[in-house]
């Protein structure tokens with residue numbers, strides 16, 4: 001997907017309408033049109049970056065402040081019990097739009113939306129050591 005036909009860039013340029021929750025010079029927050037729950041909001045930088053690895057630290061520091069501001073707003077204004085912040089990178093991790101973004105997903109107790117029932121097994125010490133060898137060399 002090029003920047004020219006990036007849906008999120010089109011939203012930034014106001015060529016595609018969106019329900020804007022918050023906007024400043026650097027970031028835009030808007031309602032997801034396929035919400036997991038009511039109030040599900042997407043936060044994007046106005047500049048096109050694809051993944052976490054592409055976004056400069058100063059832009060990342062800037063957008064995480066917007067995520068905090070908008071998440072706090074959502075928590076204060078909606079009758080919710082919590083929220084998930086999701087940030088997916090690459091298709092294998094569920095990234096659909098190749099423009100760096102955060103999801104803020106409002107949650108209620110027992111809303112049965114999704115739960116992180118991720119199967120996990122206790123690692124043995126050698127497998128952890130092997131991984132440290134790979135990651136630190």
Ligand SMILES: [Zn+2]
Nearest residue numbers: 006009048099
């Ligand atoms: Zn874009």
